Amino acid sequence: MAIEIERKFLVTGDAWRQGPGTLFRQGYLNRDKQRTVRVRIAGEQAFLTIKGATQGATRAEFEYPVPLDDAVQLLALCDGPMVEKIRRVVQHEGFAWEVDEFLGHNAGLVVAEIELAAEDQVFARPAWVGLEVTEDARYYNSSLATHPYCDWR
Template identity: 65%
Template sequence: MALEIERKFLVTGTAWREAAGVRYAQGYLNRDKHRTVRVRVAGEAAFLTIKGLTQGATRAEFEYPIPLADAQALLQLCEGPLIEKTRYVLQVGQTTWEVDEFHGENAPLVVAEVELPSEDAAFDRPDWLGEEVTQDARYFNASLSQRPFQHW
């Protein structure tokens, strides 16, 4: 089984903007807490992703590339508003960080994620890393699509 072990943090400052960003649009065909089914367009690439229940910082994840036209059609079937964001990928020491700058009703939220080989793995911390929100379900993208950041 494919596992995703991910920790999530708020971001401070703007030093993370050094990387080029890719525009994302994503929506949810299912947002049940035990399983989510997501459609994502990332630039000119598209993916269908199924994620299981989060336990700690770990959950099952299955992601498959799909044709861009299919993803665009599937986004029209998604529940609620789409998540729109720009993703920046940065290397800090030996650690790869993904920083998501949200747009629309989730602006001005900026969140950084790091995928790890285990929940207790060490990682390089950038200066712009803020409070950890791994366990706060409000920051899950599926939650943000139901209750956007501006409505908290």
């Protein structure tokens, strides 16, 4: 089984803004916590991703490339609004941090994610990494689709 171990953090400052980012557009065919099904277009590539329930920072994840034209059609079938963001990958002390700057109704939210080999793996946090939000479901992209950041205030 494919396993994803990922921790999420809020981002502070602008030191993470290194180089160009990639536009991500994604929607959800199913947002059930036990089996989320996502369609994502990242630049000129497209993927279908199935994720299982999250246990701590770990969950099952299966991701498959799909033709771009199919992904565009699948996005039209998605439940709820699309999530759009610019992703930048920032290297820090041997780890790749994926920094997502959200757009649209989620504008103002910036989240950094790090994928690990084990939940207790030690890693150095960049100075721009703030509060950990790994277990706060509000920050899941599937939640942001229906409960956007602009409505939190």
